[in-house]
Amino acid sequence: MNYRSLDWLTDRVASRLHEHGVGSGSLVGLLAPRSITAIIVMLSALKVGAAYLPLDPSYPSGANVRMLADSKPVVVLGVPDLISELKLPVGVVALDIEAFVREARSAGPFTPSDLQLSPDTPAYVMYTSGSTGTPKGVVVPHRGIVRLVRGQDFMTLGPDEVLLHAAPLAFDASTLEIWGALLNGGRVVIVEDAVPSLDVIANTIRNHGVTAVWLTAGLFHLFAERDLSAFAGVRQLLAGGDVLSPSHVRRVLDALPQCRLINGYGPTENTTFTCCFSIPRSGWGDGSVPIGMPISGTKAYIVDDALELVADGEIGQLVAGGDGVALGYLNRPDLTAEHFVPDHFSRKYGALLYLTGDYARRRSDGAIEFLGRRDRQIKISGKRIELDEIENQLRSIAGIQDAVVIARSVSDAPPRLGAYLKPAQWPTAKDFSDKILVVAKTRLPQHMVPADVLVLETLPLNANGKVDRSALPTFPSNSCVVQTASTARTISPTVTLIVDAWRKVLGPMDIPLTKNFFDLGGTSIGMVKVHAELSGRVAMALTMTDLFSYPTIANLAAFIDGPVSKDGTLPTDSNVSRARARGAQQRALLQARRGLGGTAGS
Structure with a gap:
């Protein structure tokens, strides 16, 4: 689809959205895999002054329903089988996205009369894990997207660039993939499969002449261990969402001499990227790969508990300011006030700092090193997870009095979530924990469901009456008494x-x-x-x-x-x-x- 056709069609989809009551300040829900149709709806929503709300098709319907109840979009456009599973809040209309866009071709174009937009007008809402048990809707304004993809210094964006769109719509990397192309006259190539294999991604890159790719750290590491010939035409490769392995970075630098490799860091609350580091082939010094410098339009500070600057080399909290900072959390003024504070470093009226909760330090050359979290937030597969949210969801299940969730490492495998459950009454059923997990899967995304469960009569407490996590028992290597690969008599x-x-x-x-x-x-x-x-x-x-x-x-x-x-x-x-x-x-x-x-x- 070319830009003229895109403009023509989105004018008509915008008109149909307006007929359904969508206008300035409204939200349009989107429950569909990435596609041209989804991008058309996103752009159409912006044309009528609304914001789009992408929901993850892989999440259980209960989780998406909670987000819809919190955000109250005027309409939800999605794949029929997905929206049919939703118990929609009162007043929310669900429509078939493909039929909606197809029928819009016969509509007249949208002609705004009193549409008033500003850089602070909300553009989209994306939900992230919340410590209270309820996900938080991050409200990102138009200025955040513009600051990310226009006139940037961390990568080249323009008519000659072909960007790969492989991220789920509800993952903020999609902001760069889509708008990095559309706001610079470039091309966006959409990966077909909902969860593509490495071969599908590689073939898409090779067959469509992709020049710019963003990968999660997990995917980056998998590709680094393979033949990288599909990336021969890629000029810019960004990786992030978690710490990059230095050995994998060196392998990619050696294999792709034509490619600029960039380590990207940033929370959703600061519109995808806060800092980026263009990794030199000569190396980056000792230790981990830095996250680099703040990108254009962004300020990054390392501060102490009083939010005052610390000296270079000292550890502090990384806080972010500038045009990428979100407006706050949707319908959560308490959390907004806690995490978005007045920017006392800025002379701009109303400027905010976002407190990332990440430990960092600034090197003598100005580059910033990421050192980990200050709280109980972790990352699995590049997705932020609040352990407190999982605990609160488990406690809300009938029969559970208390719950503790930890992330534990098993050999070289990714972190595993383990849950300690204290039942209200000692269970008689042998499959008690399995039944609890069945309920948990209806309330939590798959990556937030504990892999291991131990049912305890009591949870160990410290002198202050709080759970003593260091005294929790270890999980057995495998507590399932079923046929396994080592006990089966005949293995094919x-x-x-x-x-x-x-x-x-x-x-x-x-x-x-x-x-x-x-x-x-x-x-x-x-x-x-x-x-x-x-x-x-x-x-x-x-x-x-x-x-x-x-x-x-x-x-x-x-x-x-x-x-x-x-x-x-x-x-x-x-x-x-x-x-x-x-x-x-x-x-x-x-x-x-x-x-x-x-x-x-x-």
Whole structure:
């Protein structure tokens, strides 16, 4: 789609939104995978003076309903199967996004009469994890987007750049991917699959001449361990969302001499990026890769508890000011006042500082080093998680008196969430913890559901009557009394391959054959790595959709090989053929149902 067609169509979609009561100060909900249609709706909402609210299709409907109840959009546009699952708040209308845009082609263009916009007009709302148990809606104004992508110094954006759009719409990296192209006359190429494999991303980059790519730290590390030939035409590669491995950085610098590698840092509350570091091929000194300097239009300070500057080299809290700072949290004046404070370093009236909660220090050369969190917030797969939010959601489940959640490391695997539960009455059911997790999955996104659970009669307390986290018992390596890879009598070669792939992601553990990958602490990034491990090694070409559809070892092996007979023998060739046929049908059905069949657009 070219810019003339985009302008023509968004004028008409804007007109239809206006007919549904959308106007200045309104919110338009969006519950759909990334697509050209989604971008059309986002731009159309801005044309009528509204803000867009992207919701994550991978979240349970209960979590999205809570966000809708908090934000109260006028309308929600989405994929039918997703919006049909929502119990919408009173007054909120849900519509089929594809039908809405298609029917808008016959409408007249939107002609604003009294539309008044300013740099501080809200452009979008994105929800992040909240310590109270309720996610927080970050309200980002137009000036935040403009400051991110116009006249910037951390990367080159213009008509010659082709940006990859691979992030979920509800993840603020999409702000750079979409508006970095559209506000500079460039092209945006949309990755088709909802959760793309490494091969899908690489082929999209290669086939569409992508020149600028943003990757989460997890994806960056996976690509760094592979053949990077698909990135031969990439001129700018940004990575962030978590700490970058120096060894992986060096490998990418060596493999891509034509490419500028940038470490990006920033919370949603400061519009995607606060600091960036263009990594020199000569190195960056000792230690971790710095997050660099504040980008244009941004101020970054290292302060003490009194919000006064500390000397270079001293550790303090990183706080951010400038045009990227959000307006605050939607409908949460208490939290806004706590985290957004008057900017006493600025002469601009009403300027705010955002307190990131991150420890940092400034090096002698001016570059900033990220040192970790001040609170109980962590990151898994690049997503911010408040452990307090998980605890509050678990405590709200009937039968739970108290809960403590920790993040623990298992070997070289990503952090795993573990929950200690104190029941109101000692449970008699052996599957008590499993039933609690079933409820938790209806209230929390998958990456926030604990992988391990211990039920305790009492939680250890310190002298002040607070939970003594250091005295909590350790989790057993595997508390599931079910058939595992080491106890099963007959293991097929396919099962062995899958088990090996899972262990490379989850760490050394005895994996139950019927346990869900995500229940064991797996993440979407982890599943991408499993896909990379299995590609070319099993009897069929697997897609990411296949792995999400068959998330246990037993089911995935049966899908690949066909059902294993009662005597444990391997399937015949006809079994494999039927499995392949089922696979093609399953993929087609899932793509139709989930709306994954969009086109890579420009």
